[in-house]
Amino acid sequence: MSGGRRVRVAIVGTGGIARICHMPALRAERGRAEVVAAMDVDAAQVGTFCAEQDIPAGYTDLDRMLEETRPDLVHICTPPAAHAAQVITCLRAGAWVLCEKPPCLSLAEYDTITAAEGPDGPYAAIVYQHRFGSGARRLGALVDVGALGRPLVAQCVTTWYRDQDYFDVPWRGRWDTEGGGPTLGHGVHQMDLMLALLGDWAEIRAMAGRLDRRVETEDVSMASVRFASGAMATVLNSVLSPREESYLRFDFTDASVELRHLYGYGDGDWVYTPAPHVPAETAAAWTAPGAEIPSSHLAQLSALLDCHERGERPPTSGPGGRRALEFVTGLYKSAFTARPVTRAELTPDDPFYHHLHGDVPGWAPQAAAEAVS
Incomplete structure (x- = not known):
């Protein structure tokens, strides 16, 4: 071009x-x-x-x-x-x-x-x-052809640490300038990769809170998710965690696949555990050596x-860039309304479609300073 x-x-x-x-x-x-x-x-x-x-x-x-x-x-x-x-x-x-x-x-x-x-x-x-490291691409190719069986259970964890000085930058931690807290600004990387591998979600049940940072947004969130495939996942996002980690786990009928890193991974950070019924030669083919591309901007x-x-x-x-933002929107809506949320309801008629906090009382910017003493 x-x-x-x-x-x-x-x-x-x-x-x-x-x-x-x-x-x-x-x-x-x-x-x-x-x-x-x-x-x-x-x-x-x-x-x-x-x-x-x-x-x-x-x-x-x-x-x-x-x-x-x-x-x-x-x-x-x-x-x-x-x-x-x-x-x-x-x-x-x-x-x-x-x-x-x-x-x-x-x-x-x-x-x-x-x-x-x-x-x-x-x-x-x-x-x-x-999404672009060779480890994620390898797993995506295996998932696409059903080599690991059906996806059943997943965990998606972003436990990072950001002190109050980080949030004292004027545009951080505010709905009108940053858009959200760790759910939007930090955990979105792991959530995007989870969604790229598992596909569309169907229902989400979530909580969020301001536990320690003086911000308008949340500083921690967690959710239980059901995917369109029937698979289920838990999601945790935090900026309060002194031991920082990014962790993904996918349990399929034939294997568990784990990724443990912080801000970027290589092929060696992925661990495949075959189910007892899987032949050794089949499992070996999943991780056969290939050209390594670490996840990165490059x-x-x-x-x-x-x-x-x-x-x-x-x-x-x-659509590929929208999926993670749609998931974040559903998580916030569930957390702030204290009820399950489906993808189908996130339409232009929904206040959360226009503002990630949905103008829900108690999470409006003017009330935020009262939430953390």
Whole structure:
């Protein structure tokens, strides 16, 4: 699609995630991509970023940057409240987008993003990099052909630690700027991978609470989930856990598969345990050596550039990017209404479709400060 030339890339937002994750991935793909511009509302910051990263042009205005540099792909690395408007602006300028998670603040916003995509592109992909490691791809291929039997039980755990200083950044921990707490901003990686492997969920029963951090959103949530396949799962999201861990477990009729890591995994982090009736040679084939690709921004960027070259929709755009946000919406609705929630009810007539806290009394921003002493 790029006609054999390198894809022209722009960075919007020049904070930590752009420096730590996006720029190293882009440098690793410099044979296929070149960063031609960066934009940030802070002129000094974007100037420093461009000097450090050897980027030829810095801007403080998104429209001007798009008009003057005509990027093929824009990486959105700004706080969540800015995502929807910036992604739509880039799409309308003809650029593909790779947007940091969370994609936006509501299903309503997400659907406006999808509506701005063209039938043949440009597309907006969301950063869910754990789907793109070779370990997840291997398991996905086995699940697709039924090699492990039927999925029965799963666990999805994100127990991380963020102190109060982390949340004292003005836009964090607020519904109107971050969109949600650890359910949306932290555990979404593991939940997205769980959903990519197990498919659509049917019903969710959840709780959420503000147990220790002075925030408007929750600092912990947990849920029980039934999938359309009949499989059942438990989900835990926390930013209160001193021993940090990301953990996924899938129990099939023929095997248990576990992934234990923190912010990224390699093939060695996956453990397969065959059921007693499975022949040893069958189990050995599940983990036969292959080319290892750790989960990372680079793994996702490489896959995205492949899609760009072929003009194909990336897997974390459109419906593929919406699934995790829809799950988060259902979890919040169940937690805040104290009742089971089904996918079918998350329609534009539902207040949670428009705001993840659903304007439920007791979880409105003005009441939040009273919840934690």
